[in-house]
Structure formats: structure tokens, C-alpha cells
Amino acid sequence: MSVSSSVGMRGSSKRLGAWALQGVVAAAFFAAGSAKLAGASSMIQMFDQIGVGQWFRIVTGLVEIFGAIALLYPGIAAVGGLWLGFTMVGAVVTHLFVLHSSPAAPAVLLALNALIVYLRRDQLITLATTVQSGHLHARRNEG
Secondary structure, three states: OOHHHHHHHHHHHHHHHHHHHHHHHHHHHHHHHHHHHHOOHHHHHHHHHHOOOHHHHHHHHHHHHHHHHHHHOOOOHHHHHHHHHHHHHHHHHHHHHOOOOOOHHHHHHHHHHHHHHHHOHHHHHHHHHHHHHHHHHHHHHHO
């Protein structure tokens, strides 16, 4: 086996692993978001304890479902990972300082989203380059 073919195999197994991770994490967020939107009693109780109101449960459920979809949409998985990662930072803080409960589940999800962002970091570079070139193109058209 040549060096180039072994590198190609590693690249494809990395992509497959990233997709598998994205699928598992997306399923977890889709389930959690659905439970929030469906008004599962445990979710209603938890958001009552948070004390912001049930509207926040709905918003959080929508954030989680849109993030789950983004994780599975080619080209924006890293954006979905960032979106959900920041959401989990809020969840960790809420579990520690408001609910006074274990932040283990959101901390694990935060770490998994960070891994997705790392594995898909090329998407962020492409997006930043596209946004920057579009901004420069718009500025040239102004002057």
C-alpha cells in the first residue's frame, strides 16, 4: 500500500467518523428539543425551576432542533456545532448556578460539539472567506 492511499483512507475514515459523531449528537439534540417543544413534564418542571418562563423552553427547543439540523446539513455542521456549543455553555452555567444540579450531560455535549467544530473547521474557514470576499466585493461596488 502506498503512502498516498493510506492517507486517503485515513481522510475518508475521519470524514465517516465525523458524520457518525454529528448524527449521534444531532439525534440527542433533536430528542431534547422535541421533548421541550412537546411539553414533557420533566422539561416543564426544569424550566419552572429556572424561573425565566415557559417561553424560554420553547426557544431552547427550537435552538436545539435547528442546531441538530445544521449538524446534518453539509457545509454548515461547524456552524451547528458552534451554535449548540454556546447553547451548552449556557446549560452548564444554568445547571451549576440556577438548578444546582450536575452539569455532566451538557458538559459532555459541549465537548462533543467542540470536537465537531474542530473536525469541520475547514467549513468555518470557507464561510469566513466567503463572507469576507462578499464584503470586499460590496465595498468595491460602492466606490
